[in-house]
Amino acid sequence: MILDEQYTLANGVTIPKLGLGTWRIDDDAVAAVVREAAAIGYRHIDTAQAYGNERGVGEGLRASGLARDALFVTTKLVAESKTRADAARRIDESLRLIGLDHIDLMLIHSPQPWAEFRAGGDYDAGNLEAWRALEDALAAGKVRAIGVSNFERADLDNLLAHGSVAPAVNQVLAHVGATPFDLIDYCRSKGVLVQAYSPVAHGAALDDAALGAMAARYGVGVAQLCIRYCLQLGLQPLPKTATPAHLRSNAELDFVISEADMAVLQQARRTDYGAASAFPVFGKTRHPAAEART
Structure with a gap:
């Protein structure tokens, strides 16, 4: 079962x-989802400071009754935090x-930002500066691994060249129709x-007739096809x-795409993300990936 694989x-x-993922799940609703x-x-469980639901995620984790070492928790430093002192404070706040x-x-x-x-x-x-705060937190045992999100090759190269610890992860928008293959290959090489994130294209993939037809041949839903x-x-x-x-259903992935x-x-x-193109976290009217071809 995929939930047992690592x-x-x-x-x-x-x-x-x-x-x-817990983006756009309100803080007062996310605990029940996590549980x-x-x-x-x-x-x-993946959360972020920008999501405004870290407190609720923690509540859900405790309500699960699971031991701490049975759980893997990811969070993210807000994009505006670009000094070592500010990042350190925000890590402690998370x-x-x-x-x-x-x-x-x-x-x-x-x-x-x-x-x-x-x-x-x-x-x-x-x-x-922010990376050094994460390195400090890693050395102090406050975090077990550190990484980045939405970083392009040049952004990664900056940390690889000047940081003491290489990023373990790069979390990026990737789904059928918008897969950054060159970046994926570069990350893998490092x-x-x-x-x-958003492997079902913010939900827009669910309305894609071609994906629906392919998913039906495997006896699964579009979301399952996209995740697989x-x-x-x-x-x-x-x-x-x-x-x-x-x-x-998202975890029922016991099939192989040919x-x-x-x-x-x-x-x-x-x-086409349609109405899902507007994302308030980014402070823009449209998600940047909705403007690009990949």
């Missing part, structure tokens, strides 16, 4: 192959809000695991849902 990060820490997910068998003595994986959420995401500003120095696609690329998907039935169908999926053009 990857091993470059520093030897193991991480469940399938995680639960239900844990009961189904999920052991990896520990307090979630109610943990350590976090399994902590990421820099974006190389640029959200209001300037992909706008070309130079934040190399600020990213190194020993960086790529996590795939990421796994077969060696990615670590983080599907988000608050619905118990979907929590279960090489021919994988080739079709890898060549797919990006999905």
Whole structure:
């Protein structure tokens, strides 16, 4: 069962192959979702300071009744935090809000502040400052692994060249129709695991007729097909849902997409996100990936 399978990060820490994303699940609702997910068998929960639900995630983890070492918790440093002192303070605040003595994986959420995401500003120095705070937290045992999110090759190179610890993970938007193959290959060459957020294209993939037809041939739903696609690329998907039935079906992945169908999926053009293009976390009217072809 996929919920029992793990990857091993470059520093030897193991991480469940399938995680639960909690973006846009309100703080007062997320505890019940986390508790239900844990009961189904999920052991990896992904949150972020920007999501505003770390407190609720922690409540759900405690309500699960599971031992701390049975759980893998990821959170992310807000994109605007670009000094060592500020990042250190925010790391401690995440520990307090979630109610943990350590976090399994902590990421820099974006190389640029959200209001300037992909706008070309130079934040190399600020990213190194934030990275050093994460390195400090790693050395102190506050976190077990550190990484990044939404980093492109140049952003990674900055940390690889000047940091003391290489990023263990790069969490990026990756789904059928928008898979950054060059970046994935580069990360793999550096020993960086790529996590795939929004593997169902923010839900837009569910309305894709071609994906529906392919999924039907395997006797699965579109979401299952999309999650399995990421796994077969060696990615670590983080599907988000608050619905118990979907929590279960998202983990029912005991099928293999054929090489021919994988080739079709890898060549797919990006999905139109439609109404899902607006994401308040980013401080923009549209998610930057909705503007690009990959």
